[in-house]
Amino acid sequence: MTMSIEITQEPPTHEDGEARLLIEVHDLVKHFGPVVALAGVSLDIQSSEVHCLLGDNGAGKSTLIKMLSGVHIPTKGDFFVDGKPVNFTSPRDALDAGIATVFQDLAMVPLLSITRNFFMGREPTRKIGPFSFMDMDFANHVAREEMRKIGIDIRDPQQAVGTLSGGERQCVAIARAVHFGAKVLILDEPTSALGVAQTSMVLKYIHRVRAKGIGVIFITHNVRHAYAVGDRFTVLNRGRTLGTFSKQEITLEELQTKMAGDKELQDLSDELGGTV
Amino acid sequence: MKKQINIPPTAVPVIDEVDERVSRFSMSRRLLSRPDLGAFAGVVLVFLFFGITASGTGMFASDGVLTWLTVTAQLMIIGTGAALLMVGGEFDLSVGSMIGFTGMMIAIPTTYFHVPIGLSVIMAFVVAMGIGALNGYIIVRTRLPSFIVTLASLFMLRGLTIALSIVFTNRTIVSGLKEYSDDSIVSWLFSAELFPGFFQWLAENDIIQSLPNGAPSVSGIPMLIVWAVVIAVIGHIVLMKTQVGNWIFASGGDANAARNVGVPVSAVKISLFMTTAFCATVYSACQVFEFGSAAADRGLLKEFEAIIAAVIGGCLLTGGYGSVIGACLGALIFGVVQMGILFTGAPNDWFQVFLGAMLLGAVIFNSSIRKRVTGEH
Structure with a gap:
């Protein structure tokens, strides 16, 4: 027995209605000294799609997204954003190109207020004479408004982020990225530490973000979560892509098998009666 | 067009409603999560205490007030720097040595080499802030705890001050x-x-x-107090009202998170070390010009007093939380108690006992505040 959540799929809001290619990478290779973390990965992300990146620990998911987000510089390979070749040397470059990453630590400071976190690194300023001040009224207003859109009943935008639940924090981090004009959103295991209700809150929100025309890269261990919102699935194994599949091409079970490296987990799953 | 998402049976489909388990934030609770609340309560307490025990001792006469305001102002200057740095997630233990060092840097070139006094002062500021920047640079590059790096600076600077004073002047006190x-x-x-x-x-x-000769017992507001107020006000505004302030909070709260969203964490931290060095130099300049002399042992233990003021004022030792106002209130508590004990005639040793107890109380209080703010249990 499964209970289901219905999600109304809103039509894509971008002008032409056609999926546009946002990011394309070819044969991306990354070495850390003698260690080959990525041995040639190709991937493309379109607008209005949730592209799931699946793979076991050590498959190279983290390395890949760190290159997409400018944290690591690729050893070899081509990287195109909107069809133009790019060379990111810092996270700032990626942000400027519209690629925002929500890392597992969420880049949130629990002690700071929602407002201060929301605008961290991109504070709105207001000039008074020669001096530049942070525009707190505006920042509080925007933070409150954005929280309302997510459906978090915000009691006070100046309350510390530490008082929010895990799912709420995840949503705030995503909302922040979207607010600052992300065209591509990279979500690093956004549901890994969450309970069921919290997970469904985040998955719903991912779905809404997708409807805005944003391309979402959703990294996860959990094939169920991926299959719930994903349009395409790329499976990584030992630094290589095992392939990219659209939802029509692959079932949940097949995806599970692919991700497990085709063997052990499937055996285990059979042993335990198909529950892994 | 509908799309089905299959999730396990325990899911709660409606999650947008208000969770009744989360109590609403009241004004009093918001007030309680202010970092400087404890220090404010402390100020009220010490004034009540000495208002009763030291009444009639001249502590609250104009010249009495000036003595404890002077101690307060001195500590406000370095306490503001220390508070900003602690919010930014670091410590500076070299403040005291920096006071001795810059004092000599102002006194020796002028008295022994006839460098114009203005130039000596500017050089002292430049060198001090350079050393501060070096402290900060080493810390952000090596990612070593600032406690260790600035402890090294504490000894090196103090040693250098004494050694160079002897090399150039053959003495450790330079007057005239x-x-x-x-x-x-x-x-x-x-x-x-x-x-x-x-x-x-x-x-x-x-x-x-x-005074018996007709002159007023307090002849004016010392520039020391003006400096203290100006530095504290600027420090407070920068921390609470500017973009840089948000960067300081973010750098101290979680340096990695801050870096990931584009906050120039290294630049922020290096600037903060330069700020504490600047504050130490203001402190020593006020002292040198007031006494007309410098001594190699000036500023001893001042780094701890600055940190104590900041901690009493609500700064967390782990960074990301605190206030300049709190540090100033901490400095006020310090000044009132230190001088109050003198005025009441109690043995001065009791001051240290009180200071230690106050510090311990403040740290325990702060950590409970922190739990309240972040909702940890």
Whole structure:
């Protein structure tokens, strides 16, 4: 027995209605000294799609997204954003190109207020004479408004982020990225530490973000979560892509098998009666 | 078009409603999560205490007030720097040595090599902030705890101060600066007393006491206090009202998170170390111009006093939380208690006992505040 959540799929809001290619990478290779973390990965992300990146620990998911987000510089390979070749040397470059990453630590400071976190690194300023001040009224207003859109009943935008639940924090981090004009959103295991209700809150929100025309890269261990919102699935194994599949091409079970490296987990799953 | 998402049976489909388990934030709770609340309560307490025990001792007469305000102002200057740095997630233990070092840097070139006093002061500021920047640079590059790096600076600077004083002057106390500094702008800047006419008038009208020779017991507002107020006000505004302030909170709260969203964490931290060095130099300049001398052992243990003021003021040792106002209140508590004990005639040793107890109380109180703010249990 499964209970289901219905999600109304809103039509894509971008002008032409056609999926546009946002990011394309070819044969991306990354070495850390003698260690080959990525041995040639190709991937493309379109607008209005949730592209799931699946793979076991050590498959190279983290390395890949760190290159997409400018944290690591690729050893070899081509990287195109909107069809133009790019060379990111810092996270700032990626942000400027519209690629925002929500890392597992969420880049949130629990002690700071929602407002201060929301605008961290991109504070709105207001000039008074020669001096530049942070525009707190505006920042509080925007933070409150954005929280309302997510459906978090915000009691006070100046309350510390530490008082929010895990799912709420995840949503705030995503909302922040979207607010600052992300065209591509990279979500690093956004549901890994969450309970069921919290997970469904985040998955719903991912779905809404997708409807805005944003391309979402959703990294996860959990094939169920991926299959719930994903349009395409790329499976990584030992630094290589095992392939990219659209939802029509692959079932949940097949995806599970692919991700497990085709063997052990499937055996285990059979042993335990198909529950892994 | 509908799309089905299959999730396990325990899911709660509706999650947008208000969770009744989360109590609403009341004003009182918001007030309670202010970092400087404890320090404010402390100020009220010490004033009540000494208002009763030290009444009639002259502690609250004009010249008595000036003595504890002087201690407070000194500590406010370095406490503001320490608070900003602690919010930014670091410590600076070299503040005390920096005070001794910069004092000598102002005194020796002028008295022994006849460098214009203004130039000596500028050089002292430049070198101090350079050393601060070096401290910060080493810390952000090596990612070593600032505790260790600045502990090394503490010893090196103190040693250098004594060694170089002996090399250049063959002594560790350099006096006679007054004859070079009188009438100079820098001397005015660090040791003038403002509004003497006003205080004269106050004394003539018996609003403040007069000395037997008719001069007012307080002849003006010392520049030390002006510096303290200006530095504290600027520090407070920068921390609470500017973009840089948000960067300081973010760098101290979680440096990695801050870096990931584009906060220039290294630049922020290096600037903060330069700020504490700047504050230490202001402190020593005020002292040097007031006494007309410098000594190699000046500023001993001041780094701890600065940190104590910041911690009493609500700064967390782990960074990301605190306030300049709190540090100033901490400095006030420090000044009132230190001088109050003198005025009441109690043995001065009790001051240290009180200080230690106060510090412990503040740290315990702060960690409970922190739990309240972040909702940890």
